[in-house]
Amino acid sequence: MLKTSFPRSEISVLLLEGIAPSAVDAFRDAGYERIDVRSGALTGGELIEAAREAHIIGIRSRTHLDAEVLKAARKLVAIGCFCIGTNQVDTAFARRRGVPVFNAPYSNTRSVAELVIAEAILLLRRIPEKHMACHRGDWIKSATGSHEARGKTIGIVGYGHIGTQVGVLAEMLGMRVLYHDIESKLSLGNVEASTGLNELLERADVVTLHVPATRETEGMMGAAEIARMRDGAVLINASRGNVVDLEALREALVSGRIAGAAVDVFPVEPEGNGARFESPLVGLDNALLTPHVGGSTEEAQNGIGREVAEKLLRYSDDGSTLSAVDFPEVTLPRLSSDTRLLHVHENRPGMLKAINETIGSSAANIDAQYLRTLDDVGYVVTDVAVEREAGLQLGEDLRKLPGTLRSRVLF
Numbered sequence: 001m002l003k004t005s006f007p008r009s010e011i012s013v014l015l016l017e018g019i020a021p022s023a024v025d026a027f028r029d030a031g032y033e034r035i036d037v038r039s040g041a042l043t044g045g046e047l048i049e050a051a052r053e054a055h056i057i058g059i060r061s062r063t064h065l066d067a068e069v070l071k072a073a074r075k076l077v078a079i080g081c082f083c084i085g086t087n088q089v090d091t092a093f094a095r096r097r098g099v100p101v102f103n104a105p106y107s108n109t110r111s112v113a114e115l116v117i118a119e120a121i122l123l124l125r126r127i128p129e130k131h132m133a134c135h136r137g138d139w140i141k142s143a144t145g146s147h148e149a150r151g152k153t154i155g156i157v158g159y160g161h162i163g164t165q166v167g168v169l170a171e172m173l174g175m176r177v178l179y180h181d182i183e184s185k186l187s188l189g190n191v192e193a194s195t196g197l198n199e200l201l202e203r204a205d206v207v208t209l210h211v212p213a214t215r216e217t218e219g220m221m222g223a224a225e226i227a228r229m230r231d232g233a234v235l236i237n238a239s240r241g242n243v244v245d246l247e248a249l250r251e252a253l254v255s256g257r258i259a260g261a262a263v264d265v266f267p268v269e270p271e272g273n274g275a276r277f278e279s280p281l282v283g284l285d286n287a288l289l290t291p292h293v294g295g296s297t298e299e300a301q302n303g304i305g306r307e308v309a310e311k312l313l314r315y316s317d318d319g320s321t322l323s324a325v326d327f328p329e330v331t332l333p334r335l336s337s338d339t340r341l342l343h344v345h346e347n348r349p350g351m352l353k354a355i356n357e358t359i360g361s362s363a364a365n366i367d368a369q370y371l372r373t374l375d376d377v378g379y380v381v382t383d384v385a386v387e388r389e390a391g392l393q394l395g396e397d398l399r400k401l402p403g404t405l406r407s408r409v410l411f
């Protein structure tokens, strides 16, 4: 039988992919003792084995928590993505298992934006080729094809948190900024919205991609889009690997149709440091390749470690799901009663009635109750004035209600 309540010292936290020590400190300071920290990602059977025992799993972008892994993770209470993107997790499936997913929507934004600006300058100056030539013992002192960023146009595809920061920094360099987004956005400074992706591609000297991985963004920079870019323009992708068709990009770089590209993310990335990296772009002097380090600064990682750990702790300790991804969001005060009952269930008529009848039949008095639903899932939190044993019994009774996905009891 799955337990509905645990002392902190028994909660297993699995942190993969070199999550910052600030996260470990946050869990330790809160009284958590079983913290398994690993430097790399896990896959296949190894991941399933590790996930089976974990109550909380923390990952970055390389570990894929798909339906198969989530089904095996029967004890799982919450997932933390210590990054922005959550496409590596089947968040809809997690929700249907009653497991919220938390991320850090802003903590590495500035780091990505700074890298993109640096890359824009390097590409406009044709530095990648010159750098590679020097390593081969060649000396190419030439101004041909090298340009200042000042006065050039940067086209930002996806004007969200990162895109807007890139726009702010680019304007500080004296660049013209154009963006394309599927949502209507407030343009910061003198930034201009393009009429669509095509206009942006035709006008920009630097095209930089800042969209999430979705069905619509998969392959959005294919051969046709790259062909629309200006002769000698450059492309930067620090979003997700499958947004760009790398074969088409390779062709455009080899032929010199576009002058250069900086790519930080790849459709398939190695599982960890030391694992072999392969890409159609390897070996091209005008391709500046980085190993998915857009958000990898000490500032960003420390901030992310604290932010996501705090969200996980609030959910684990209080039940709060504020800023959870694809999960009903409930903001809760600290426990006001002896016992807090957390109930995640299928969103169908009669659930609240059934919950309250179950609680009512124990003669427990309800001090406070909170309810939120999202799509197919509902989340009800009830503070009741009952002692520990009665609270545990209530948690067990609620767990047996048809439609229950998760039941937890906090004291």
Ligand SMILES: NC(=O)C1=CN([C@@H]2O[C@H](COP(=O)(O)OP(=O)(O)OC[C@H]3O[C@@H](n4cnc5c(N)ncnc54)[C@H](O)[C@@H]3O)[C@@H](O)[C@H]2O)C=CC1
Pocket (backbone or CB within 6 Å): 084, 085, 105, 108, 109, 112, 157, 158, 159, 160, 161, 162, 163, 180, 181, 182, 183, 210, 211, 212, 213, 214, 216, 217, 238, 239, 240, 264, 265, 292, 293, 294, 295, 296
């Ligand atoms: N290289 C790295 O280390 C990092 C990469 N990322 C990636 O960058 C992405 C963007 O991050 P944020 O700016 O924080 O996300 P965000 O959600 O704030 O912004 C994304 C923007 O893209 C727009 N968008 C979505 N679909 C679009 C489409 N088909 N066409 C045009 N615009 C579209 C959205 O409306 C939104 O404004 C993340 O989803 C993540 O995949 C994020 C952090 C670090």
Ligand SMILES: O=C(O)CCC(=O)C(=O)O
Pocket (backbone or CB within 6 Å): 060, 061, 062, 082, 083, 084, 085, 086, 108, 292, 295, 296
């Ligand atoms: O730093 C990481 O592990 C992933 C960064 C990233 O791509 C994100 O935050 O979405």
